[in-house]
Amino acid sequence: MLIVHHLGNSQSERVVWLLEELALPYRLVRYERDPATRLAPSAYKALHAFGTAPVLDDGDLRLTESGAIVEYVIHTHGAGRFSLRPGAPNYADFLFWWHFANGSMMPAAMTNGLVARLGGGDDPLARSLSARLDLAYDMVEARLKNVPYFAGEELTGADILMLFPLTTMRRFSPRDISGYPAIQAYLQRVGARPAYQRAMAKAEPNLAPMLS
Template identity: 50%
Template sequence: MLKIHHLGHAQSERIVWLCEELGVPYELRRYQRDSVTNLSPPELKELHPLGAAPLVEDDGLLLAESAAIVEYIIVKHGEGRLRLGPDHPDYAAYLYWFHFANGNLQPAMGRMLWMNQAGLAPEHPVRAAMRGRLERVLSFVEARLGEAACLAGREFTAADIMTVFSLSTMRLFLPLDLGPYPNIRAYLQRIGERPAYRRAMAKSDPDLTPLLT
């Protein structure tokens, strides 16, 4: 059986959610962040040199990186569900938004988090540039969700699973006011109505009320 190593309040929630959507059986092992550093515990470092989550074990294989894991599970265990193939009219949009999460959205949020932790003044030019970049990225997502119900188009796909963490749980570390983004807020409300998402969050982070507003 697939084994998911999940760090609390982390991107590894994507993997639990994916398995719930696909109905793929899994064993879940949960880890807590260090109370001082907020980083991964030593147990994860013993499994993988980078000491990060998610990690999955499957028949002797140990695989890291959430995007790689999502693709692996869809192909290996999910019969190709929740991804769009090359003959689908939204194939290119699916590819783009699947990779947008870790290619643009999450890095933009991560850079702002680092700016905050570094204590740079609000008017510092680097911090201002990073803030502007994040605002452009969020506005781009907002525009997309104004023209499509899901990121790839009409269908819910793994592109949505890859993206929601950044718009929700990541705000525990980088608080954001989503007031200026009504389409994003409506999208998160729709996601919150999905039974598989509710099950996944209850199992992976039972202490957390999902940040969907």
């Protein structure tokens, strides 16, 4: 059976959501963050060298990195569901948003959160770095004005990866999304999915999903 090592308030919620969408059996092992540092506890850091979430066990295999885990599960256990093949008309959109999630939006959100913590203020570099997150949100808003999901008409792995920086990541890098109506509508669409509701109830039983 698949085992998901889930760190509270982390990207590992993506894996839980995917497994619920695929209706795959799994065991969830939940770890609380260190109350002082708000980082992973020593037990979680001991799971693998880099010490970050998520971590997935599949028999003797231990896999990390949310993008890698999502791709592995989709193709190894999910019969390719939530993926697109080359030649599909929206294949390039699917690839772009899949990689934009961790390649551009997450780094921008993390940098923005660090700049705020360090009191970047009027420093030109700090302003430039924070502007990247503004641009990312503008790009997401423009995309979701035209399609219900990132790859087009149907939920895909691109949504599994893109949702986290729009929701839980805002606990670390606060963002007012009241000026983004398409993003708000998208979050409500995802929030209405039974699999997402089940996933968040299991992954974060004491926290309401950040869907507004």
